[in-house]
Amino acid sequence: MCVLLIEAFYGGSHKQLMDLLQEELQEDCVLCTLPAKKWHWRARTAALYFMQTVPISPNYRILFASSVLNLAELTALRPDLGKLKKVLYFHENQLVYPVQKYQERDFQYGYNQILSCLVADVVVFNSAFNMESFLTSIGKFMKLIPDHRPKDLEEIIRPKCQVLYFPVRFPDVSREHDKGPETFFEVLLKLKEKDLPFHVSVLGEAFSEIPDIFSEAKKALGSSVLHWGYLPTKDDYFQALCMADVVISTAKHEFFGVAMVEAVYCGCYPLCPKALVYPEIFPAEYLYSTPEQLFKRLQNFCKRPDIVRKHLYKGETAGFSWAALGSKFRSLLAAEPKEDL
Structure with a gap:
């Protein structure tokens, strides 16, 4: 089994998690990244970049990506990746992220995350606050669409969601x-x-x-x-x-x-x-x-x-700590169907 790790914003906690998974997982990992710069452009265009740069391989079984990536775009552009078990990890969500005012470009980031959830097999949040603030905001968020709004998206997405805290690598210490x-x-x-x-x-x-x-x-x-x-x-x-x-x-x-x-x-x-x-x-x-x-x-x-x-x-x-959470991440990144952690 090979785990494909994709991080469109490879910095801070996003980098910490990908590095930790790559180091700790026993299975082979392929890590594909973009530098942690110009977040808005990463959210807009990373899928097209990864379409061209993610190596083609018959060995992939799992795709694990953070929610900066538009997973719907990537799987449409790369149907081979769409066949994998797709795990989406939310470090933050754009439905409640503070902005100066609602503009069309602001809407796009949250909309991308909703689309990514719809195509993912498992959606993981780093806290219950993150998960609930996202799910309960979907209905209000979609009302920004002037007409012909999609319905029941929270009900479709919620069953595939779960909370798995960020695994912190603690040091050996005596004490934006x-x-x-x-x-x-x-x-x-x-x-x-x-x-x-x-x-x-x-x-x-x-x-x-x-x-x-x-x-x-x-x-x-x-x-x-x-x-x-x-x-x-x-x-x-x-x-x-x-x-x-x-x-x-x-x-x-x-x-x-x-x-x-x-x-x-x-x-x-x-x-x-x-x-x-x-x-x-x-x-x-x-x-x-x-x-x-x-x-x-x-x-x-x-x-x-x-x-x-x-x-x-x-x-x-x-x-x-990873000691407490590692087995749950390993289960999450197993090829079997989603398990309740």
């Missing part, structure tokens, strides 16, 4: 604009104004469009900045996490949150919005409802850092 940076930096600058002692590491890969708030905040935070930007290796990244006491999310959207789970594993106390996927992943005491609540929690931690340094995390992260 859509992520809401404005709220994050406003709270930190407020702490700075009150002369509260803290250091901050802002870690992550820099893409082509960086909001002005990042450069402004870096200058204003000054000596409070410990690390800023992309760290050269994963080990450096985990080492920075192990030095930290608190990890903060101010995300406006999140469908799983790999970085938050990694940070908690490394010993950080998480503070997340009481919304999106976070109540599914983290116990209630780690959630906040307003920026004011976040500020008060951080203000207290700055004054009494021992609170977080002595704290034992009350949730669990082991269930998000």
Whole structure:
């Protein structure tokens, strides 16, 4: 059996998952990718690219792709791939992804994902929040079509859907604009104004469009900045996490949150919005409802850092590891018909 892995946006968590599957699966894998740049163009045109570049082989049994790819287009262009068991994995969904306003091009991305679900044999989401937000939005989303609307699409797609959490590769340790940076930096600058002692590491890969708030905040935070930007290796990244006491999310959207789970594993106390996927992943005491609540929690931690340094995390992260999820992915990528995981 040969597993064909296709990733139209080979970066971040998308790359992590494909690399992990390729390394851990006993079966032969063929990995076909496009760089993680110009997301919108990948969603529009990747199928045509892969039509020409995916090698023809009689050995393929499974096709596994993320939902960036228009699976309907690819299987129409390559009928040989349409005969495979097709597994579609949703890291995020475009039906509830925040946009400035509905425009025809915005509609296309969600529409592509619906088409992909219709041709897939199994549709997998990285959280229940991701799955339910997608499925329950289909009806409203299709009403954007002015007339002759298709019906009952949720009922057709739902039976082939399941949740399988993202498998995080945890380290051996002893201890993007859509992520809401404005709220994050406003709270930190407020702490700075009150002369509260803290250091901050802002870690992550820099893409082509960086909001002005990042450069402004870096200058204003000054000596409070410990690390800023992309760290050269994963080990450096985990080492920075192990030095930290608190990890903060101010995300406006999140469908799983790999970085938050990694940070908690490394010993950080998480503070997340009481919304999106976070109540599914983290116990209630780690959630906040307003920026004011976040500020008060951080203000207290700055004054009494021992609170977080002595704290034992009350949730669990082991269930998000490959050790816990690997057998489910292997079952998913078996040639047999879909099994309930």
